Amino acid sequence: MKLLPSPRRVLSTYVILYVAILYFPVLLLPVFSFNDSATPMLPLAGFTLKWYQGLSGNAAMLGAAWNSLIVGVSAAFLSTVLGICAARAITRHRFRGLGAASSLIMAPLILPEIIIAISLLVVLLGLGLELSLVTVILGHLLICVPYSVTVLVSGFEGFDPSMEEASRDLGETAFGTLRRVTLPMLAPSIVSSLLVTFTISLDEFILAFFLSGTEPTLPVYIWGQLRFAAKLPNVLALGSILIAASLVLLTAAELFRRRAERKMELRP
Amino acid sequence: MQPSAPTLPVERSGRRTGGPRFLQTETGKGWLTISPPLLYAVLLLIGPIIVIITHSFWTQDYLTIDRTFTLDNYKAALTEPIYRDLLLRSLFVSVTVAFVTVILAYPVAWFVSFHGGRYKGLWLFIITVPFWSGYLLRILSWKVILGYKGVLNSGLLYLGVIAEPLNWLIYNVNAVIITLAHSWAAFAILPLFVSLEKLDRSLLEAAADLGDGPVRRFLRVTLPLTMPGIIAALLIVMIPTVGDYVTPRLVGGKDGVMIANAIQVQFGKASNWPLGAALAVSTMIIVSLVAGAIVLMLLGLKRLFK
Amino acid sequence: MTASPMIEIRNVDKSFGNFKALDTLNATIGEGEFFSLLGPSGCGKTTLLRMIGGFDTPSSGEILIGGRSMDGIPPNLRPTNMVFQSYAIFPHLNVSENIAYGLKRLKLGREEEEKRVREALVQVELSGLGPRMGNQLSGGQRQRVALARALVMRPKVLLLDEPLSALDKNLRAQMQVELRHLQRQIGITFILVTHDQYEALSMSDRIAVMFSGQIAQIADPKEIYQNPATRQVADFLGGMNFLTSSQLAIDGRHFNAVLPGIGEISGHLAGKEISDPSSAIIGIRPERLRIVWEGETAEHLVTARVVDRNYFGEVTSLVVGVEGQAGHLSIVETNDFGADDIPVGSDITITYDGDAFIIMQG
Numbered sequence: 001m002k003l004l005p006s007p008r009r010v011l012s013t014y015v016i017l018y019v020a021i022l023y024f025p026v027l028l029l030p031v032f033s034f035n036d037s038a039t040p041m042l043p044l045a046g047f048t049l050k051w052y053q054g055l056s057g058n059a060a061m062l063g064a065a066w067n068s069l070i071v072g073v074s075a076a077f078l079s080t081v082l083g084i085c086a087a088r089a090i091t092r093h094r095f096r097g098l099g100a101a102s103s104l105i106m107a108p109l110i111l112p113e114i115i116i117a118i119s120l121l122v123v124l125l126g127l128g129l130e131l132s133l134v135t136v137i138l139g140h141l142l143i144c145v146p147y148s149v150t151v152l153v154s155g156f157e158g159f160d161p162s163m164e165e166a167s168r169d170l171g172e173t174a175f176g177t178l179r180r181v182t183l184p185m186l187a188p189s190i191v192s193s194l195l196v197t198f199t200i201s202l203d204e205f206i207l208a209f210f211l212s213g214t215e216p217t218l219p220v221y222i223w224g225q226l227r228f229a230a231k232l233p234n235v236l237a238l239g240s241i242l243i244a245a246s247l248v249l250l251t252a253a254e255l256f257r258r259r260a261e262r263k264m265e266l267r268p
Numbered sequence: 269m270q271p272s273a274p275t276l277p278v279e280r281s282g283r284r285t286g287g288p289r290f291l292q293t294e295t296g297k298g299w300l301t302i303s304p305p306l307l308y309a310v311l312l313l314i315g316p317i318i319v320i321i322t323h324s325f326w327t328q329d330y331l332t333i334d335r336t337f338t339l340d341n342y343k344a345a346l347t348e349p350i351y352r353d354l355l356l357r358s359l360f361v362s363v364t365v366a367f368v369t370v371i372l373a374y375p376v377a378w379f380v381s382f383h384g385g386r387y388k389g390l391w392l393f394i395i396t397v398p399f400w401s402g403y404l405l406r407i408l409s410w411k412v413i414l415g416y417k418g419v420l421n422s423g424l425l426y427l428g429v430i431a432e433p434l435n436w437l438i439y440n441v442n443a444v445i446i447t448l449a450h451s452w453a454a455f456a457i458l459p460l461f462v463s464l465e466k467l468d469r470s471l472l473e474a475a476a477d478l479g480d481g482p483v484r485r486f487l488r489v490t491l492p493l494t495m496p497g498i499i500a501a502l503l504i505v506m507i508p509t510v511g512d513y514v515t516p517r518l519v520g521g522k523d524g525v526m527i528a529n530a531i532q533v534q535f536g537k538a539s540n541w542p543l544g545a546a547l548a549v550s551t552m553i554i555v556s557l558v559a560g561a562i563v564l565m566l567l568g569l570k571r572l573f574k
Numbered sequence: 575m576t577a578s579p580m581i582e583i584r585n586v587d588k589s590f591g592n593f594k595a596l597d598t599l600n601a602t603i604g605e606g607e608f609f610s611l612l613g614p615s616g617c618g619k620t621t622l623l624r625m626i627g628g629f630d631t632p633s634s635g636e637i638l639i640g641g642r643s644m645d646g647i648p649p650n651l652r653p654t655n656m657v658f659q660s661y662a663i664f665p666h667l668n669v670s671e672n673i674a675y676g677l678k679r680l681k682l683g684r685e686e687e688e689k690r691v692r693e694a695l696v697q698v699e700l701s702g703l704g705p706r707m708g709n710q711l712s713g714g715q716r717q718r719v720a721l722a723r724a725l726v727m728r729p730k731v732l733l734l735d736e737p738l739s740a741l742d743k744n745l746r747a748q749m750q751v752e753l754r755h756l757q758r759q760i761g762i763t764f765i766l767v768t769h770d771q772y773e774a775l776s777m778s779d780r781i782a783v784m785f786s787g788q789i790a791q792i793a794d795p796k797e798i799y800q801n802p803a804t805r806q807v808a809d810f811l812g813g814m815n816f817l818t819s820s821q822l823a824i825d826g827r828h829f830n831a832v833l834p835g836i837g838e839i840s841g842h843l844a845g846k847e848i849s850d851p852s853s854a855i856i857g858i859r860p861e862r863l864r865i866v867w868e869g870e871t872a873e874h875l876v877t878a879r880v881v882d883r884n885y886f887g888e889v890t891s892l893v894v895g896v897e898g899q900a901g902h903l904s905i906v907e908t909n910d911f912g913a914d915d916i917p918v919g920s921d922i923t924i925t926y927d928g929d930a931f932i933i934m935q936g
Contacts, residue, residue, distance in 0.1 A: 007482075008383070015379045018372065019395060022453055025409035026398045028419065032412065040412045041422035082305040093298030101302050104309045110504055112511025114528045115548050118535050119316030122323060122545070142312055145305055162662035165629055166720075168649040169656045170676030170727060180675075184666045196400070205404045206513055210535075219404045226408070226518075236412075239405040246401030254393050 030240040038233060051237035061238065064221035068202055071133055071217055075140035076198040082141070083148025083193055084186070090149070091156035102149075109146040116142060117210035124211070131213030139207035144197040151196055151253075155189025155260055188260030195253035199246050218242060324545035333542070341546030351530060351547060358510050358527040358551065359558060361441060365448045366506035369456045370498060372449070377460035377497075381467075392461065399454035404514060410447040411518045414438040439521025447515050452508075456501040463497025464490075492570045499563050506562075510555045511548075527551050579641075580605040580731060580763045581626060586635035588621055588787075595621050597787040598635070603765065603780075608757050610766045610774040613784035614810070620659075620735055622784075623767045627656045627733050640730060655724035656733040659740070661716040665709035669700065669719055672708055676727045694722040697756070714745050721756075731763040738773065750777055771811045775799060783807045791845065803845030804935045805855055814857045815903045822933075824851060829933050831856060834898030836876050841931030853936035860891065860906040862930035866923040867911055874925045878903070880918050890914040894924065 005013075032040040036048035055061060086105050089098065108116055117139065124135050163185065167177040183190070205219040212220050222238060225231045290296040324341055327334045345351050380391040398406070413419045414437040421433040437443065467490060475485045491498075513528040520526065527547060534544025581603040588596040596618045603609045611619035624630040626637055628649035637644045639653060655676075664672050673691045682690070695701045698718040703711075711719065717737060724732055737753075738746045754777045757764045768774050774781045775795040782792045791803040802808035805816070819831040827843045833856070841856065848854045866872045878894035881902055890913040892905045905924060907913035916922060 011375060011379050011383075015376050018376050018453075021450070022395065022398050025406055025413060025450065026402065028409050028412065029405060032419075039417055040419060041417060042419055042426050043422075082308060085301055085303075086305040089298050089302035093294060093301060095295040095298035098298060098302070101299075101306050104314070105302075105305050107309070108313060110507050112508050112528070112551075114511040114513050114531060115317070115320075115552060116313065118531060118544060118548060119320045120312065121535060122541060123316040123319050126319065138312060141308065145308070149305075159665075160660050160662055162658040162660050163664060165627075165649065166656070166658055166662035166664075166723075167675065168629075169627060169654075170723065171650045171679050172676070173650055174648075176679070181664060185664075199400055203401060203403055222404060222408075235408070239402065239408065243402045243405060247397065250393075250397055250400055258389065 026243060029236050029243065033233065033236040033240040035233075038230065040232065040236065051233040052241075054234050055237055055241075061218075061221060064216045064218045067133055067212075067215050068218040071136050071140060071208070072198045072201040074137045075144050075201040076194045078137070079141050079144035079148045079197045080152075080190060080193045082145050083152045084190070086145070086149045087152035087156050090153055092161060105149060106146045108142045113143070113206040117207050120207070121210050131211055133212070133215050135211040135213070136208050136215075136217065139211045140201045140204055143204065143207065144200055147196050147200060148193045151193040151257070152186070152189050154257075155186050155192075158189075158260060159185045186260075188256045192253045192256040192260065195249045195256070199249045199253070202242070202249075203246060320545045321549055323542050324549045326542045328540050328542050330539070341543045342550060344543060345546045345550045351527075354525060354527045354530050355547075355551060355554065357441065357525075359554065361444055361448065361526060362506045362510035362555065363558065363562070364445055365452065365509050366456075366502045368445070368449045369452050369505050370460070370501045373453055373456040373501065374460055374498070377457050377464055380457075381461055381464035392457070395457055396454045399451070403451065406451055407447055407514050407518050410443070410450065411438065414443050414446075414519060438519055440523045441520070443519040443521075444515050444524040444526070447519050448509050448512060451515070452505045456505050459497045459500035459504060460494065461497075463494040463500075467493050495566060495570050499566055502562060502566075503559055506559060507555055510551060578605050579603065580607070580639065581765075582638040582641075583622070583626075584636050584638070586622070586625065586632045586637060588618070588625070588630065589633045594787050596625075596632070599787075599789055601782055601789060601792060603763060605763060606761045608754065608764045608766070608777060608779045610768055610778040610781045611784060612768055612771060612774040612781050612810075615769060616786075617784040618787040619767045619769075619784050623656075623733050623735055623765060626731070626765065627654050628652045653730040654733055655727045655729035655731075656735065657717075657720045657724050657737045659735040659737070661720040661737075661740075663708040663711065663716045663719050663723075665707070667708055668704065669695070669706050669708065669711070670704035672719055673723045673726050675723060690726050694726040697725065698722040713740050713742075714749070717741065717749065721753075725756075725760070729762065731765060732757075734764060734766045736767055736769070738768075739770075746773075753777065775811070783810065785810075800859075801842075801844035801932060802934060805857075808844075808857055808934060813860045813904055813906075815860060815863070816901060817856045817858065817903075817931075818898070818900045819856050822851065822854070822856075824848060824854070824933070829856075831933075835896040836899070836926075837874065839926075839928070839931050841929070841933060844932040844934045848933065848935055850935070854933050855936045856931055856933050858926060858930050858932070860904045862927045863903065863905045864925050864927075865892075865905065865907055865911070865913060865916075866925050872925045874928060876924050876926070877921060878924050879921050880916055883914070883916065883918055885914050890916075892916065892922075894922070 031044070033051055034047055034049070035044050036050070037045035086102065090102050120135070120139050120142075121131075124131065124138075129135065163181055164177050167181045168174070172180060202217075203219065204217075205223065208217045208220050209223065216224065218238070222235055225235050291300055323333075325337050325339070327336070327338055327340065345355075376395065380388055380395070384391050411418070415421070416433050416435060416438065418438070420437060421430075424430045425433065471489055471493070472485055475489045480488060510526075511528045511531075512526060513532060516524045516526040516529055531544045531547045531551075534540045534547065538544075579602045581601075583599050583601040583603075586596055586599040587594070599622065611622060613619045621630055625632055626639070626644075628644065628647060628651075644652060664675065667675065670691050673694050674687055677687045677690060691704070692701075695704060698721050700715065700718050700722065703715065706715075708716075708719070717740075720737070734753075738749050741749060750773060753764075753766075766774070766777065775798075778795055780792060780794050781798050783790045783798060785806050790807050791798060793801075793803075798807065799811055802811060802814070805814075808814040817833050817836070819833050822831045823829060824843070828840065829843065830838070830840045832838050839856075864872075866875060876896060878896045880892055881895050882893040884891045884893075887909075889906050889908055892907065892913065893902050894905060895902050
């Protein structure tokens with residue numbers, strides 16, 4: 001009989017506890033969004049769908065959801081296009097300045113968002129532009145591109161550069177090679193990049209808060225609702241929907257990423 | 269294409285690739301490929317940051333900007349007690365959060381890398397999902413947990429552990445640190461995991477073979493070789509958190525206000541852009557210096573275990 | 575040299591920063607020739623092959639194919655096709671689609687295209703595998719698909735970048751024979767990059783041996799093996815005994831010298847000319863040294879002591895020391911007479927083929 005648990009067991013227990021704490025706050029919101037009480041308190045009062053029902057027909061919220069959709073789709077699409085360029089340069093070309101250039105593109109990943117937000121705000125207002133969904137998209141692109149690059153770099157790394165050379169060698173033009181080899185090979189990574197960046201945009205608050213003007217995205221709308229204590233349960237319901245949507249999108253992205261990996265695997 | 273270039277002399281006909289000579293070199297092709305995202309970053313990141321730095325040397329009187337060079341904003345940012353305190357508190361919070369996050373995350377990254385087996389990818393996915401979803405909502409959730417009438421207080425009351433709600437759970441620096449550490453936990457795992465994956469397992473076997481036990485193996489091999497990952501994880505948490513806006517607003521209360529809140533006020537209600545710009549620039553410079561100092565300190569520490 | 579030139583390489587240079595990857599290369603490759611670029615890794619052979627294919631551009635100099643300069647012409651417009659080292663089989667396409675990849679652009683019409691794919695499949699003995707996906711093939715099968723995919727384009731020159739290095743030993747030997755056979759059958763120029771000297775020797779009409787960006791020698795396999803131009807070439811292609819000498823006298827393409835412990839010998843120049851006689855070195859291949867068995871009469875008798883013995887099945891390699899010679903000599907002897915039983919440490923009598931000594935630049 002052992003007096004002390006094995007180190008491996010201690011570690012496993014710790015990891016499980018860690019993951020549980022990681023998920024606890026995320027799962028708490030859905031729990032209270034079904035709770036029949038105006039304030040989120042223990043013990044739970046009883047099951048209800050009324051907070052979700054309260055959301056339907058809320059024009060302001062639907063408007064914000066629509067705005068988020070527009071911003072998310074645009075940011076996802078554009079950042080994936082820019083990400084393909086960057087990822088291609090990073091994986092397929094060696095040249096002086098590549099390190100500096102890619103660090104600059106990746107920089108928004110590590111900068112405080114408030115710095116990016118106020119800098120953009122000052123410049124956009126200084127240029128005389130109205131704050132709108134376009135300005136939010138411009139901001140979201142900055143923070144989405146690094147994630148696109150990360151996803152797509154592994155996509156490019158996953159396939160042998162001689163595939164593209166073989167295509168050129170067999171008479172195909174540069175554009176034809178992109179269409180017939182590069183894009184089909186990258187397809188799962190591209191889908192993964194679209195989904196991930198859409199989720200990030202859907203989720204993003206600070207840049208949208210500073211740059212959205214009179215057209216709020218969902219997080220900005222939620223922020224506005226937080227002033228009203230009575231609306232908290234509705235916010236929890238809306239938040240739960242958002243979390244569920246993010247989960248679905250991210251899981252889909254992960255599945256596509258794995259498919260990309262499998263596709264490149266050779267089965268001798 | 270030069271006008272004197274002869275027409276295509278090969279059988280499979282087509283065009284010669286045109287364009288200036290530079291664009292046909294490896295460097296030229298590389299720059300051309302990376303130029304769209306790079307131009308975007310230059311125009312919408314570097315440009316605006318330069319504009320902000322410029323603004324920080326100007327002054328604003330209501331709606332008009334006076335463009336004479338002055339250091340007054342920096343003087344205010346660094347000497348006025350309110351800003352100085354906010355800066356120090358923000359630094360304290362970000363450094364604490366970074367270390368707490370990395371120390372708590374390291375064993376998890378270790379577990380996934382060494383014992384994850386074929387489920388490594390799945391583990392990473394499970395751990396990082398909370399980070400990717402609902403930044404604002406996660407913080408809101410902590411407000412719900414820690415609030416005076418929140419889940420923790422009401423739960424403890426219900427269980428009879430406490431007689432009346434604890435009032436020190438929320439609206440202070442601790443609440444900010446807890447919330448931020450939770451928010452960024454998953455992000456710290458990635459660089460740690462990557463550096464642990466790069467660690468050649470036979471090095472650990474060699475260290476064991478040469479007589480080191482588990483602790484010495486960790487200190488003499490694993491820790492120094494994963495130091496780049498540790499440093500990356502610290503920075504990737506520390507720098508963004510120093511400018512966090514939402515967490516102090518939702519769970520920080522009066523005692524938990526951070527510099528980002530002051531910056532926002534200058535760009536909002538107070539409408540003093542130059543001062544806000546100076547606060548932002550000072551924050552970035554100071555956090556970079558602190559980050560540099562921490563990196564040097566850790567590299568020195570690495571040399572200690574030889 | 576065979577027929578008219580198909581490829582001319584004229585003063586080709588390639589630098590990466592300060593590093594000279596290729597240094598003033600000149601070569602002419604004939605029509606229908608099986609030409610190999612042989613050398614250790616990093617010698618520039620792959621870079622040269624990629625330049626012929628259009629994947630790298632020379633820093634200076636030019637490459638002509640069929641008498642036409644390839645300067646500025648991209649790979650898709652060159653009359654060359656390549657078998658890549660990794661084979662680069664498109665995993666999202668099946669075998670037939672892989673082979674038809676380049677044909678699609680030629681707009682041959684469906685029937686002609688299908689006919690050519692079928693023929694190509696037969697040619698590389700893959701009939702029936704057409705619908706198999708690219709990522710479900712074995713190494714040998716992928717090699718054949720890569721070959722078919724390139725040949726179906728009917729190139730004037732087929733470029734092969736270490737096409738056999740990923741295959742196991744038996745399959746490699748089989749493919750060497752098949753590739754040589756295929757080349758004779760279609761009659762187009764093959765350029766093979768390899769670091770395996772036996773592969774180059776057995777398959778090629780001519781070989782260019784390269785070291786650090788320069789071509790050390792271009793000749794047919796027998797010439798390269800028997801008369802290596804430099805010590806490096808000699809070393810790279812099988813074993814060579816290098817000998818200590820005195821009283822060296824070079825006269826045109828012949829030389830005389832005294833080898834301590836061996837005697838007075840004569841031989842011939844292997845390469846073009848010796849630019850620096852003080853660094854010239856005399857050599858003899860191990861199989862040109864023989865053991866003199868008891869009761870046998872022979873000329874040129876030399877006494878040697880066995881230092882080491884390595885058994886290789888059909889042959890044994892003996893390492894012997896000869897008094898007066900600085901280095902040990904190696905002898906390769908068939909095991910018919912019991913070379914595998916000679917004890918280490920014993921003294922034996924050896925002899926040499928009188929015409930086998932060569933002198934080369936050190």
